[in-house]
């Protein structure tokens with residue numbers, strides 16, 4: 669069972685206070701613009717709205733899942749400016765000007781991302797609730813300086829929990845894709 673912690677590469681926004689100041693806010697709403705999966709969106713929301721809720725409830729991108737809603741499970745993982753983050757821990761308004769990628773942005777049914785195909789091939793899921801978050805972490809991991817072993821991958825994926833216990837197959841899927849990318853560290 670992997671340790672329960674958020675990898676250092678997976679954090680909330682470091683410059684959240686500045687971003688929150690840049691987003692236009694009145695007493696009840698903050699107005700901000702970000703790009704999600706290549707499309708620009710301007711939203712006016714309660715400034716306390718998390719990125720996760722903005723994506724799911726306001727942009728109807730429900731592929732990103734809410735598990736614990738406080739940074740413990742990784743089900744809500746998305747990319748902000750190429751880095752994986754727990755979207756339940758980010759204020760949406762703090763993402764003003766940012767580029768966000770969700771599970772809907774990494775592949776199509778007819779053109780799966782190599783990791784999506786590998787998860788299918790290696791049986792890397794059961795109920796699938798954690799799978800979007802697992803995949804978003806795994807996609808980011810391909811460009812992170814982690815070691816080559818299975819235990820290195822387990823450590824890098826330790827912020828993503830799977831109640832079904834598909835961990836070994838998830839590691840196998842990730843390693844099968846890493847093996848095809850000689851530039852991976």
Ligand code: FES
Pocket residue numbers: 733734735736737738739740741742743744745754755756757
């Ligand atoms: Fe965000 Fe669990 S829903 S970490």
Ligand code: FES
Pocket residue numbers: 792793794795796797798799829830831832833834
């Ligand atoms: Fe069910 Fe991971 S596949 S929680």
